[in-house]
Amino acid sequence: MDGSDDTPMTTSADETEHAAPARGTGVALWKQIVERIELDIAEGRLSPGMRLPTEMELAERFGVNRHTLRRALSTLTEQGIVEATPGRGTFVKQLPIRYPIAARTRFSEIVSGEGRAPGGRLVRSLIEPASATVAQALRLPLGQDVLRIDMVRDADGVPITVGSHWYEATRCRDLDLLVASTGSVTRALEALGLGDYRRLETRVTARVADEEERQLLSLPAGRTVLVIDAINGDARRQPIQYSRARFAADRVQLVVRN
Missing domain, CATH: 3.40.1410.10 (Chorismate lyase-like)
Structure with missing residues (x-):
C-alpha cells in the first residue's frame, strides 16, 4: 500500500464541468457531491491517502457554496470514506x-x-x-x-x-x-x-x-x-x-x- 500523497487531485475544465451537480433534479446538491467523490474513488481518480483540494477549491469545482460542500464532506467523513486531519487537510481514508x-x-x-x-x-x-x-x-x-x-x-x-x-x-x-x-x-x-x-x-x-x-x-x-x-x-x-x-x-x- 502506498503512503499518503499530499498533492491534491487536479481536474481539467472538462472534468469540472462534468463533475458539477445538476440543479432541479430532485437530488440535493450535497448528495450529488458525495456520489461524485465516491465515484472518483471507485474509479481510481482518488486513491487511499490522497489529499482532496481545499474547501474553497472544491466549492468552486462543484459550483456550490461552502455550506453545501461541508455537508457533503461531513457525510463522507461519517461514512468513513474521507478523514480530516487538522493542519494537513482532508484525505481519502486509507485501509486500516x-x-x-x-x-x-x-x-x-x-x-x-x-x-x-x-x-x-x-x-x-x-x-x-x-x-x-x-x-x-x-x-x-x-x-x-x-x-x-x-x-x-x-x-x-x-x-x-x-x-x-x-x-x-x-x-x-x-x-x-x-x-x-x-x-x-x-x-x-x-x-x-x-x-x-x-x-x-x-x-x-x-x-x-x-x-x-x-x-x-x-x-x-x-x-x-x-x-x-x-x-x-x-x-x-x-x-x-x-x-x-x-x-x-x-x-x-x-x-x-x-
Whole structure:
C-alpha cells in the first residue's frame, strides 16, 4: 500500500464541468457531491491517502457554496470514506494498518512494513508515585517513583495511537529526554541498553474516546478507541515498561500471532 500523497487531485475544465451537480433534479446538491467523490474513488481518480483540494477549491469545482460542500464532506467523513486531519487537510481514508501483537511489537517497524512513514511526538513526561495498577505491573512497591511518558504516534501524519508508558524512575533516568529527541520509545530504550524488550502480557478492551483522546487523535465525538494494556520485560522477564495505548479503532486492525 502506498503512503499518503499530499498533492491534491487536479481536474481539467472538462472534468469540472462534468463533475458539477445538476440543479432541479430532485437530488440535493450535497448528495450529488458525495456520489461524485465516491465515484472518483471507485474509479481510481482518488486513491487511499490522497489529499482532496481545499474547501474553497472544491466549492468552486462543484459550483456550490461552502455550506453545501461541508455537508457533503461531513457525510463522507461519517461514512468513513474521507478523514480530516487538522493542519494537513482532508484525505481519502486509507485501509486500516495491520498491527500484529507479538513478542516484539514495535510501532515504527509495523508502520514502515505497511509502506507508511512512522512518526511520533512527546506529549508530556513526569515523575509520579506508582498507582496500584502500575506497581503491580512493574513489580514495584506502591507509591514508588515512576517515570510516565505520554506520546502520540502517527502514520503518514495521521495520528494512530496515544500511549502512556510507565518505567521505574531510577532505572530509566533521562528516558523522556531521549524520547523527545528521537521520537521513538524503542530507540530511547536502546540508548539505555534496554532495546531488546519483549512482550510479557497484553490485554485489549474498547471504549468511547474521551475528550483528550479525541483531540490528540483528531476523532469526532462518539468514536471508539481500542485500549491495549501491555507489560514489556527484559531478557530476564523483569518488567521494564507498563503501557496503556489507545488506538483509533478504525485506523488499525489488530493481529494476534500464535
